Amino acid sequence: MRKDFIMFKNVAVLLIFSVVAITSAQNKRIVQDISNNNWKLWLDPMAQWQNDVLFTPPVDVKKIPVNIPRGGWQALQKGESKAVHLPATVEEFHWGWNKNAFGVSGNYLGISWFTTEVKVPLSMKGKRIVLHFESVRFRAEVFVNEKLAGYDLINGTPFDVDITDYVTVGKSNAVAVRITDPNGNFDWRDSSNYMWGDYRTNPTHGFGGITGKVSLVATDHVFINDIFIKNKPDVNEIDAEISLTNNTSAAFKGNVLLEVREKKSGKPVWEKSFPVEAVTGDNTPLSFSIKIDNANLWDVDHPNLYVFKASLKNDKEVKDVAEKKFGFRWFEVKEVNGDKQFYLNNKRIVVRTAISWGFWPINGIAPSDELAKKQISDAKAVGLNMLNFHRTIGQTNVLDYADEMGLLYYQEPGGNQYPANQFNPKNELEKKQSDFYFAARDEKFFRMIKRDRSHPSLVIYNMHNERGAEPQKKDSLQMLAGHKLDPTRIMTYNSSNGPIKTGIDPRFKLHLLPYSNRFYNCGWFDQHHAGGPGVYHDNLYSNPKKYAKFTDNKEEIVYYGEEGAIGTPPRLQLIRDEILKKSKNIGWESDDYLKWYDAYDTFLKKNDFQKSFPNVDSLTRQMGNVSFYYQGRTIENVRINNTIDGYAVNGWESMKLENHSGIVDNYRNLKGDADLIARYNKPLYVAVKLTNKVLSVKDTTVVDFFIVNEKDIKGAFDLKVKATNNKKETVWTKTIPVTVTGGTTYGELLSAKNNFAPETEGYTMITAELVSKDNRVIATGADELFAVKLNKEKIASNIMVADTTGIVGKYFDSEKINFKNYKSGNPSGNCLVIGDFKPQQTGNPLVTDLLEWVNNGNTIVVINDIDIWATYFAKKEAADYRGFKTLGTSWYGGNYFVKETKWFDGLPQSCVFNWEYQCFATYNKNRVGLRMFNGETVVGCVSDHKQEVYSALTVMPHGHGKIIFCALDVFSCIKENELLKKAEGDGENASMKTFNVSAKNKANIIGQQLLLNLLK
Known part of the structure; x- marks a missing residue:
């Protein structure tokens, strides 16, 4: 009996508990994610939308026009549709809907419908029921059971549609979302307003669809x-x-x-x-x-x-x-000994970030959870501690992973600019436009803040990027309203290029600090130098007081907000593999990437480059390393400076049309070897800085040593230095007593003016160890150089020079190379070097004096006027030349690569041109690729997203002789060049001021050796 009573009592308690739990559950909120429902996407290309009246929140749906599908509701069932899951865009499934997928031509503008069936459970009876949208673009008109229930056009932000009175509980309900995509961009620019009829709209990326998840949410009233x-x-x-x-x-x-x-x-x-x-x-x-x-x-x-x-x-x-x-955390600005610095949890932090334009693969605008996580893991892999949502609002799942994995974020709403001359409307049309725009931009900004303000990863809001106008009253009011919604973060007005004034400068420096409504017009220095130099070069470090990014401005936060764009191709092979796993017919970039890959793959196979680059990925990864190495060394400059507070790489992701300077491609594949950046982001290491990484054997480079020290190492140490050549021989050692300060001194000079002269050609590695008095290695560091022993052996015995400038002859004289000047007719020597010289025989005969001479076993080497001479020989049917391509720079980019070849004896081979080839690869050089379809290509090159590979050096057999077309800028390696003068703050071209253009530039030895090799 006792046992039975205990059992009954336990059951009764369980039943009571179950009733309480059910009662509680009935009153708690119910969330049902319907993103993975079977949705249908249907295009309505003939529907009218161009001259609609537009509405900003709050919107009374009973007072706005109702737009049903063209052909009636039954058209959604009869028309051709795609099965989709959310998020999804039209461009994901219909890029090239007009039979032209090239570039931006395949974009769809207009109306699309996303429909599904949603069963509303009986448990939601009596509750407030809403559809929660994470985001849409651009306009959403939400229908439930064929009745208009909601309307929103604040794209990229969350909103709710109350559907309590529109649904039937316990049954299936029809949900249809009418999306209007009126315009949009496919590049980085968010400063130009797009027109929708008479309205100026918030500029955003041009993808139309439901760009976030959708949930059915029921709550108590x-x-x-x-x-x-x-x-x-x-x-x-x-x-x-x-x-x-x-x-x-x-x-x-x-x-x-x-x-x-x-x-x-x-x-x-x-x-x-x-x-x-x-x-x-x-x-x-x-x-x-x-x-x-x-x-x-x-x-x-x-x-x-x-x-x-x-x-x-x-x-x-x-x-x-x-x-x-x-998370418990606090991010702020502190002033320490007159130096303004960032602090996280009362510890100094120097932020290293990259600007992300908000492009993604497949649907274009919304990352899967897998890609969002990959974004954060990539940033951690290269040692960054922050990323930026740049010129566009971010995504919640990205911030979620940043919270979980440990990465700071800086966010801009995107499209927040408005023409300065339109702020005060002068007529009814301008008033209509400004009222609409300001209502929409403010609502977007405020929703962004409310959505993201509890994320510990998010630490800075910025209102505009490269805003050219002074802040208006409406800008200040917007900032204050946003700061009221979230007073815990730093908020800045602008991140910009251009000349910044000393002291007060609102356009550049206006900002708010946490828990303060005081506007500051100084104390924040953010200047862009967006364009990079093409490759790391020796003039980027000259001495401890002269190097790229050096500053002594301690009175302000110094944040370089957009730096050093060097474009390189994506990891095409990895992307191709991903596309083929899913479908080549899905995704807004798929067609372009597949053709791009095919062009590279065909070139490697056809031109015997596979020994040097076994596959396309081995080539593109080395190209990515060019940018990675430059950014790593520049980050190092930032850190040894000890005054700079933040540095932003331009940029984070590349996509098919632009922004090729990204650290990752659009599929979030790291474009190069992570360690090339990560090693310079370590919290503790010795920075080894060489004034000359490329030089002649027995020439001198100066070596300076710094410590990067975020670990509070302090005291007296020995710095043990050695140099090892490519034969693994130690050729230099030195022990230097040093003192380390520690604390908030994160970058510090340890020793300067150490001279080293390589005795052997090839690579030499200089390493340093910081050793404690009890002989423990505390920190290490290294750098390498490449030395050339100029080799003139076996050059042609009887050289002629065609060059009206005398530059080639002057160089040959300096190297004691005998030559004769060529004027016209049949050359008398066995090798003709053509510099600045035009063809003399321009008639129609296919056989000319020069070609007849080459046919007899002689050589022409063209090093200047390359297009003129290639065109000339094409007309003579000696070269299948179809024009040239000027290689891209900055965020477009262009890269050279060389295979294994005798023509590069004594020089790096089977490689992409990196710092060793700075004499050819920097953006101030004449960088062209030839569309040459015969002869042997020795150096290939690519540019931006062009689906072709060019030649930069072709050896063209002709009869018993050969013509060498060298598009590499050899000419600049043997003459004085003019330094391009650019205005301070000219962000795109800032790097053009950094070059050493003298003929005495030690790095020119590479180009000079190549010239001599071509004479052999």
């Missing part, structure tokens, strides 16, 4: 509509703000149970209940201070997360439960 976790300077303390909405006619009285637990372990760390009241409508946020004495702080190395839970109760009835993930 009294519910928690928002939670904001406000971080504070007391880093283990937060203020939790809870916003309540009461959709009933009676005031609500109850209590809210607040709980905090560790996200990873689930361990509860804090709990307290508070009485609350809510009047009808949206209520003023309630604030609760929470302090955890031993909180595990969030930072980039220790991304400790907590979960805040709020349970809204009325008596014993749970009305709603909501949670928010957060």
